[in-house]
Amino acid sequence: MTSTSTLTMFFLTFFAIFSLVASAPAPSPRDVFSPPVLYPGNGTVWRIGHTYNVTWDLKGAPTQITNSIGMIVLVKNHLMIDLEHPLAKGFDIRVARHEITVPKVEPGHDYQILVFGDSGNTGAKFTITK
Ligand SMILES: *[C@@H]1O[C@H](CO)[C@@H](O)[C@H](O)[C@H]1NC(C)=O
Ligand SMILES: *[C@@H]1O[C@H](CO)[C@@H](O)[C@H](O)[C@H]1NC(C)=O
Numbered sequence: 219m220t221s222t223s224t225l226t227m228f229f230l231t232f233f234a235i236f237s238l239v240a241s242a243p244a245p246s247p248r249d250v251f252s253p254p255v256l257y258p259g260n261g262t263v264w265r266i267g268h269t270y271n272v273t274w275d276l277k278g279a280p281t282q283i284t285n286s287i288g289m290i291v292l293v294k295n296h297l298m299i300d301l302e303h304p305l306a307k308g309f310d311i312r313v314a315r316h317e318i319t320v321p322k323v324e325p326g327h328d329y330q331i332l333v334f335g336d337s338g339n340t341g342a343k344f345t346i347t348k
Contacts, residue, residue, distance in 0.1 A: 250284065250335075250337065251278070251279050251283045251284075251311065252333075252339045253274035253314075253333045254274060254275045254278070254341075255274050255330075255331050255333050255339060256273045256274055257273040257341075258272070258331055259341060259342045260344070262342075262344035263346075264320045264347070265320065265347055265348065266320050266321070266323065266325075266348055268320055269317055269318070269319045269320075270317070271315045271316065272290055272306075272316055272317075272318055272331055272333065274311075274314055276312065276314045279311075283335065283336075284336055285311075285336050286310055286311050287307075287308060287310070288307070288308075288309050288333060288334060289304050289306065289334040290304055290306040290307070290331060290333055290334075291304045291334070292305055292329060292330075292332075293329065293330040293340055294323070294329050296330075298332065311333075311335045325347050325348055326346060327343065329345065329346050330342070331344075
């Protein structure tokens with residue numbers, strides 16, 4: 219690879235990441251809420267097709283949340299899976315749990331849950347089995 223294409227790759231990657239972050243309108247920092255995931259946590263095992271409550275911590279939540287509409291995305295090896303079809307969306311983030319059904323994915327030990335409010339927080343790595 220030439221150094222030019224390496225540089226191009228770098229900028230494309232950079233802008234791909236940046237546009238994800240920048241596409242949301244910037245709320246005032248005190249109202250921003252990225253819910254920390256409590257469950258699933260380290261040691262959790264989920265079975266494909268079963269239903270679980272994802273839970274998150276509301277302790278750090280500002281009284282006025284800019285965006286109270288949440289979204290839950292499955293992450294594997296630090297990549298978001300099927301962002302077009304999140305595990306859940308359109309629910310109220312101020313309720314500290316939401317039921318999801320584990321989709322048909324490759325069993326693995328490197329899954330994480332990402333809960334979005336204004337921005338996202340990934341939880342601990344957990345396992346999905348058949
Ligand atoms: C997960 O839990 C195991 C067993 O309790 C522990 O050994 C390990 O350090 C934990 N990993 C993380 C990332 O907290
Ligand atoms: C999720 O939590 C709600 C409220 O506690 C409960 O009614 C429901 O049965 C739970 N769902 C699962 C799959 O545990």
